[in-house]
Amino acid sequence: xxxxxxxxxxxxxxxxxxxxxxxxxxxxxxxxxxxxxxxxxxxxxxxxxxxxxxxxxxxxxxxxxxxxxxxxxxxxxxxxxxxxxxxxxxxxxxxxxxxxxxxxxxxxxxxxxxxxxxxxxxxxxxxxxxxxxxxxxxxxxxxxxxxxxxxxxxxxxxxxxxxxxxxxxxxxxxxxxxxxxxxxxxxxxxxxxxxxxxxxxxxxxxxxxxxxxxxxxxxxxxxxxxxxxxxx
Numbered sequence: 001x002x003x004x005x006x007x008x009x010x011x012x013x014x015x016x017x018x019x020x021x022x023x024x025x026x027x028x029x030x031x032x033x034x035x036x037x038x039x040x041x042x043x044x045x046x047x048x049x050x051x052x053x054x055x056x057x058x059x060x061x062x063x064x065x066x067x068x069x070x071x072x073x074x075x076x077x078x079x080x081x082x083x084x085x086x087x088x089x090x091x092x093x094x095x096x097x098x099x100x101x102x103x104x105x106x107x108x109x110x111x112x113x114x115x116x117x118x119x120x121x122x123x124x125x126x127x128x129x130x131x132x133x134x135x136x137x138x139x140x141x142x143x144x145x146x147x148x149x150x151x152x153x154x155x156x157x158x159x160x161x162x163x164x165x166x167x168x169x170x171x172x173x174x175x176x177x178x179x180x181x182x183x184x185x186x187x188x189x190x191x192x193x194x195x196x197x198x199x200x201x202x203x204x205x206x207x208x209x210x211x212x213x214x215x216x217x218x219x220x221x222x223x224x225x226x227x228x229x230x231x232x
Contacts, residue, residue: 001075001076002076002077002078002209002212003077003078003079003080003097003098003099003100004022004077004078004080004098004099004100004102004205005080005094005095005097005098005100005101005102006018006019006022006079006080006081006082006101006102006103006104007080007082007086007091007101007102007103007118008084008103008104008105008111008114008115008118009084009085009086009115009117009118010084010105010106010110010111010114010115011084012106013105013106013111013115013140014104014106014138014140014167015039015081015082015104016039016041016043016047016081016177017177018102018104018138018140018167019035019044019080019081020035020043020047020177020182021173021176021183021184021198022079022102022201023035023044023058023079023182024055024058024176024181024182024183024184024185025182025183025184025202026076026077026079027055027056027057027058027182027185028055028056028182028184028185030056031076031077032073032074032075032077033058033059033076033077033078033079034058034059034073034077035048035058035059035060035061035078035079035080035081036060036078036079036080036081037060037062037081038080038081038083038086039081039082039083039084040083043081043177044081045060045062047177047180048060048180049180050178050179050180052180052181055180055181055185057073059073059075061075080094080098082094088121091121091122091125092125095122095127095133096127098127098133099133099134099208100133100134100135100136100205100208101122101128101133101134101135101136102136102137102138102164102201103115103118103119103122103135103137104139104140104167105137105138105139105140105152105155105156106140106141107139107140107141107142107143107146107148107151108148109151112152112155116155119135119159119161132215134162134208134211135161135162136161136162136163136164136204136208137156137159137161137162137163137164138163138164138165138166138167138201139152139153139156139163139165139166139167140167141168141169142166142168142169143168143169144166162204163200164200164201164204165198165200165201165204166197167197167198168193168194168197170193170194172186172190172191172194183198
C-alpha cells in the first residue's frame with residue numbers, strides 16, 4: 001500500500017483539501033483508497049460521510065473501522081490527514097509508514113515561518129535522511145501575481161525540496177468539501193484550470209511510485225501502475 005502523509009504544523013494550511021482531492025483523484029482512477037484522518041476537526045472523515053454513493057468508494061481507516069471490510073477492500077493507497085500539533089513520537093511512527101510527505105503551505109509569513117521549523121524536524125528523521133521517504137512542497141491558495149506568493153516561491157527555492165504543485169484558490173474546493181467530492185469528479189468544463197495545476201503533483205507521485213518500487217525491488221523491471229489525469 002502506497003502511503004501519502006499530508007502534514008504541516010499550521011492550521012488552515014490546506015491539509016484536508018489536499019487529502020480529500022488526492023483521494024478523490026485516485027478513486028476516480030479506479031484505485032482502492034483509504035483515508036486515515038488524524039485531524040481533531042475530522043474534516044476528511046466528515047467529507048467521507050457526505051460522499052455520494054454513486055462515486056467510487058473510499059474507506060476510512062480508524063480505530064473503529066471494520067477490519068474485515070478493510071481487508072476485503074484490499075487498499076492500494078492510504079492518504080493520511082495529520083493534525084497540526086503532531087507530537088514527535090506520532091511523527092516518527094507515521095514517517096515509518098509513509099512513502100512520501102506532502103507539505104501544503106499558504107502564502108503567509110506565519111505559515112512560512114512555521115513550515116521552516118517543521119521541515120527541519122522532518123529532515124532529522126532517519127527515514128527522510130535515508131531517502132526512503134520523499135518530501136514534496138505544495139503551494140496552497142496561491143496567486144502568482146501577489147508579493148507574498150513570490151516570497152513563498154523564494155522560501156521553497158531555499159528549502160532545496162521539490163515543489164510539486166501550486167494550487168490556485170478557487171470556490172471549487174469549498175464546494176467539493178461540502179459535497180463529498182473532488183475536482184477530479186466534477187465535469188471537466190468546470191475544472192480545466194485546476195486540473196492543469198495538479199498535473200505536476202500527479203507526475204511527481206508517478207515518479208515516487210517508481211522510486212518506492214525500486215527501493216523494495218531493486219532488480220525488478222516490472223512496470224508500475226500510476227495515476228494519470230482522470231477523463232470526463
